[in-house]
Amino acid sequence: MIVLGIETSCDETAAAVLKNGEILSDIVLSQVIHSEFGGVVPELASREHQKALPVIITEALKKAGICKEDIEGIAVTYGPGLIGALLIGLGFAKGLAYSLNIPIIGVNHLEGHLWAYTLEHDIITDKFITLIISGGHSIIVKVNGFGNYSVLGQTLDDACGEAFDKVAKLLGLGYPGGKRIDELAKEGDPQFHKFPVLKSPPENMNLSFSGLKTAVLYYLNSLSEEYKKNHISDICASFQYTVSKILISKVFKALEMEKIEHLVLAGGVAANSYLKQTFSETADKKGINLIIPSPRYCTDNGAVIAKAGTVYLKKKIYSSIELDAVPSLKLV
Numbered sequence: 073m074i075v076l077g078i079e080t081s082c083d084e085t086a087a088a089v090l091k092n093g094e095i096l097s098d099i100v101l102s103q104v105i106h107s108e109f110g111g112v113v114p115e116l117a118s119r120e121h122q123k124a125l126p127v128i129i130t131e132a133l134k135k136a137g138i139c140k141e142d143i144e145g146i147a148v149t150y151g152p153g154l155i156g157a158l159l160i161g162l163g164f165a166k167g168l169a170y171s172l173n174i175p176i177i178g179v180n181h182l183e184g185h186l187w188a189y190t191l192e193h194d195i196i197t198d199k200f201i202t203l204i205i206s207g208g209h210s211i212i213v214k215v216n217g218f219g220n221y222s223v224l225g226q227t228l229d230d231a232c233g234e235a236f237d238k239v240a241k242l243l244g245l246g247y248p249g250g251k252r253i254d255e256l257a258k259e260g261d262p263q264f265h266k267f268p269v270l271k272s273p274p275e276n277m278n279l280s281f282s283g284l285k286t287a288v289l290y291y292l293n294s295l296s297e298e299y300k301k302n303h304i305s306d307i308c309a310s311f312q313y314t315v316s317k318i319l320i321s322k323v324f325k326a327l328e329m330e331k332i333e334h335l336v337l338a339g340g341v342a343a344n345s346y347l348k349q350t351f352s353e354t355a356d357k358k359g360i361n362l363i364i365p366s367p368r369y370c371t372d373n374g375a376v377i378a379k380a381g382t383v384y385l386k387k388k389i390y391s392s393i394e395l396d397a398v399p400s401l402k403l404v
């Protein structure tokens with residue numbers, strides 16, 4: 073079964089071809105235009121998708137060694153995301169599906185992230201917990217099988233990736249800055265500065281990052297430019313230490329309360345090397361089976377959309393050609 077996956081929910085224009093769930097091609101174009109504005113400009117994102125998507129799809133088909141008539145289904149992100157950006161992917165997918173007379177499958181972007189690990193691993197078990205940490209979401213999800221999810225907790229304010237990007241901006245590291253913080257922190261001391269962590273009852277699985285972001289802002293305002301420059305790696309490492317502490321306390325409590333021994337990380341921030349290390353150490357200590365996809369499959373791409381789409385296609389669950397974009401689509 074050959075499936076084309078299309079992803080345009082934010083600032084990555086991406087397309088991938090999967091054959092029976094195996095990747096034949098996977099092309100991602102990260103829009104660089106937004107870096108000069110310090111964040112994604114929705115109007116520009118749509119225009120960039122409009123320009124790039126036909127080229128990216130053509131490249132994905134060529135790399136997969138197939139022609140468009142070989143495609144048996146088109147999986148496309150229909151939410152959550154930027155409305156204009158989603159509509160570009162959706163419009164293209166509909167046109168192509170209509171002209172080829174093949175099914176279109178609308179995929180929830182979060183469900184794509186959730187099953188990303190299955191591009192590289194077999195399905196671990198029917199029951200596991202996933203932490204999705206991306207630029208727009210931070211959710212702890214209990215998975216009871218495909219399509220059966222319950223949200224145990226989520227951020228009450230900023231998403232985890234948003235906190236990384238905002239702190240990166242405060243440090244003058246450009247947009248998106250999560251990866252830059254990760255790189256700089258490798259040279260820094262995680263214990264250099266202790267940022268406060270909001271205490272909440274252990275059974276409360278919700279997350280919060282805006283307090284940490286504000287704490288970083290006040291701390292930076294209290295420093296001289298020279299001190300900041302000399303200790304930028306230490307500040308990045310201390311910020312990551314705090315993020316890790318927040319996430320680990322909540323996620324491992326959720327595993328304990330739900331009596332689940334399998335944990336999957338997903339979303340762009342799961343590409344972070346320090347989080348990978350601290351989660352792995354904690355999982356080892358607590359006897360938890362931890363899976364983290366390769367960085368490429370943590371961040372946005374078409375392969376994860378095609379993968380979820382393949383499952384729907386196999387179940388013969390298709391979307392209508394009237395499928396609309398849903399910017400605030402929820403996982404459950």
Ligand code: KG4
Pocket residue numbers: 082205206207208209232233234236237248249250251254339340341342343344345370371372
């Ligand atoms: O999943 P994703 O590609 O897009 C969304 O669905 O939002 O996640 C993007 C987010 C951005 O906030 C970016 O800064 C962050 O993931 N990110 C990282 C790393 N790589 C990407 N954050 C921390 N460390 C990284 N290595």
Ligand code: ZN
Pocket residue numbers: 181185206207339340371372
């Ligand atoms: Zn994403």
